[in-house]
Amino acid sequence: MINSTVKCRFCDTPLRHTFADLGLSPFANSYIKWEQLYQMESFYPLQVYVCETCFLVQLPEFQRPEEIFGDYAYFSSYSESWLQHVKLYTDMMVKRFSIDPNWMVVEIASNDGYLLQYFKGKGIPVLGIEPARNVASAAQDAGIPSVVKFFGVQTATELADTGKYADLIIGNNVLAHVPDINDFVNGMKILLKPKGIITMEFPHLLRLVEEHQFDTIYHEHFSYFSLITVKKIFDTHGLTLFDVEELPTHGGSLRIYARHSEDSSKPVRRTVPELIERETRDGFTNLKYYLNFGDKLKEAKRNILEFMIGLKKEGKTIAGYGAPAKGNTLLNYCGIRTDFIDFTVDRSPHKQGHYLPGTRIPIFHPDKIKESRPDYLLILPWNLKEEIMGQMAHIRDWGGRFVVLIPHVKVYA
Numbered sequence: 001m002i003n004s005t006v007k008c009r010f011c012d013t014p015l016r017h018t019f020a021d022l023g024l025s026p027f028a029n030s031y032i033k034w035e036q037l038y039q040m041e042s043f044y045p046l047q048v049y050v051c052e053t054c055f056l057v058q059l060p061e062f063q064r065p066e067e068i069f070g071d072y073a074y075f076s077s078y079s080e081s082w083l084q085h086v087k088l089y090t091d092m093m094v095k096r097f098s099i100d101p102n103w104m105v106v107e108i109a110s111n112d113g114y115l116l117q118y119f120k121g122k123g124i125p126v127l128g129i130e131p132a133r134n135v136a137s138a139a140q141d142a143g144i145p146s147v148v149k150f151f152g153v154q155t156a157t158e159l160a161d162t163g164k165y166a167d168l169i170i171g172n173n174v175l176a177h178v179p180d181i182n183d184f185v186n187g188m189k190i191l192l193k194p195k196g197i198i199t200m201e202f203p204h205l206l207r208l209v210e211e212h213q214f215d216t217i218y219h220e221h222f223s224y225f226s227l228i229t230v231k232k233i234f235d236t237h238g239l240t241l242f243d244v245e246e247l248p249t250h251g252g253s254l255r256i257y258a259r260h261s262e263d264s265s266k267p268v269r270r271t272v273p274e275l276i277e278r279e280t281r282d283g284f285t286n287l288k289y290y291l292n293f294g295d296k297l298k299e300a301k302r303n304i305l306e307f308m309i310g311l312k313k314e315g316k317t318i319a320g321y322g323a324p325a326k327g328n329t330l331l332n333y334c335g336i337r338t339d340f341i342d343f344t345v346d347r348s349p350h351k352q353g354h355y356l357p358g359t360r361i362p363i364f365h366p367d368k369i370k371e372s373r374p375d376y377l378l379i380l381p382w383n384l385k386e387e388i389m390g391q392m393a394h395i396r397d398w399g400g401r402f403v404v405l406i407p408h409v410k411v412y413a
C-alpha cells in the first residue's frame with residue numbers, strides 16, 4: 001500500500017513507488033530477554049520506497065531515532081577484520097594526505113573509539129561524536145575525547161562556535177542511518193575547514209540489488225545509496241566528491257572522498273565519473289530498474305523456503321550462526337522460526353541468553369554447536385562467511401555443512 005503523505009528525505013518529492021516491501025518486522029536490534037518472552041512485541045512496516053525524482057531508495061521516517069537507539073545497550077563487538085580495515089584506512093589516509101599533528105580528525109558515530117585510537121596513536125588530535133552515552137564514555141575512558149550528541153547543523157554550529165573545525169571528517173556506516181540527510185550533510189559543510197576532507201563509507205545500492213542483499217534492509221537503515229544519488233546530495237550542500245573506492249566490506253561498500261566545492265586544490269579523479277557511468281548503464285536513473293527489485297525479493301524468499309522445507313522433510317537439523325540485524329530481517333521476512341532453526345549462537349555475551357526479535361529463536365554461546373552437532377549451520381552474517389567457516393571448521397567432523405542464503409542458497413560441504 002502506498003502512503004502518499006510520505007516524502008523524500010532529500011528532495012521532498014512525495015514517495016509513490018515501492019522498491020521492496022518486507023511486510024511487518026520488529027526492530028532488528030531489539031533482542032528479547034527471557035522475561036519478555038510472554039509479552040507482545042511491536043512490529044513496524046518495513047517498506048522501502050524509491051524517489052522518482054532523485055532515486056534515493058529510502059525508508060520513510062516514522063519513528064524518532066532516539067526510540068530506535070534508546071535501548072541500544074550493546075557495544076559493537078568489532079570483528080578482527082573490521083579493526084584491520086580501519087587501521088589500514090588510517091595508515092592510507094595519513095600517507096595520502098600527509099596528515100600530521102596539526103590536523104583535527106573528527107569521526108561521526110565514533111562509537112568506543114575503535115577507529116580514532118589509530119589516529120591518536122600517531123599523535124594526531126581527534127574528536128568523537130557519538131549519540132550513545134554509555135558507548136561514548138567507554139571512548140572517554142580510553143582517552144578518546146567524545147561529545148555525546150547526534151550530528152547535524154546544531155552540533156556542528158556548537159563546535160564551530162568554540163573554534164572546533166575539522167581537517168578530516170570520517171563517517172563509517174552512519175550516512176545510511178541518518179533520518180535528516182540534509183541537516184547532516186549541511187552540518188559537515190559547517191564543520192569542515194576550507195581545505196578539509198570528508199570520507200564516508202556506506203553499503204553500495206548496486207551490490208544490494210545485484211546480490212539480492214535484501215536482508216541489509218532494516219528500520220535503523222533509512223537510506224540506500226547509489227553514487228549518483230549521494231553525489232546529488234553532496235553537490236546540493238556545496239560539497240564535491242573528488243574520489244570514490246569500492247570496498248568489499250558489508251557485502252560491498254563505497255568510500256567517498258568529499259571537499260568544499262570552492263576548494264580547487266583536490267581535482268576530481270576519474271573514479272567518480274567512471275562509477276557514475278557504470279551505474280547509469282545499469283539503469284540507476286531509470287525508475288523501472290528499482291521497481292524490478294520486488295520480484296527478485298519474492299523469488300529469493302521462495303528459493304530460501306523451498307530449500308529449508310526440503311531439509312526439514314529429510315529430517316535434518318539446522319542451527320544458526322550469528323545474531324546480526326540482517327539475520328533478523330531475513331528470518332522475519334521469510335517466516336523462519338524454531339520450526340526450521342533450533343537455535344543460533346553468537347560470540348557476543350550481550351546477545352547470549354536472549355532471543356531474536358520476532359522469530360524468538362534462542363541465542364546461545366558457540367559451544368552449543370559442538371554439543372548438539374547440527375547437520376547444517378546457517379551463517380546469518382554472510383559477509384563474514386570465510387572467517388566463520390574457519391572458526392567453525394570442526395562441524396565437518398560430524399558431517400556438518402555450512403549454508404549461506406545470500407545472494408543465493410549455497411551449501412558448503
Ligand SMILES: [Zn+2]
Pocket residue numbers: 008009010011012013051052053054055056
Ligand atoms: Zn528525492
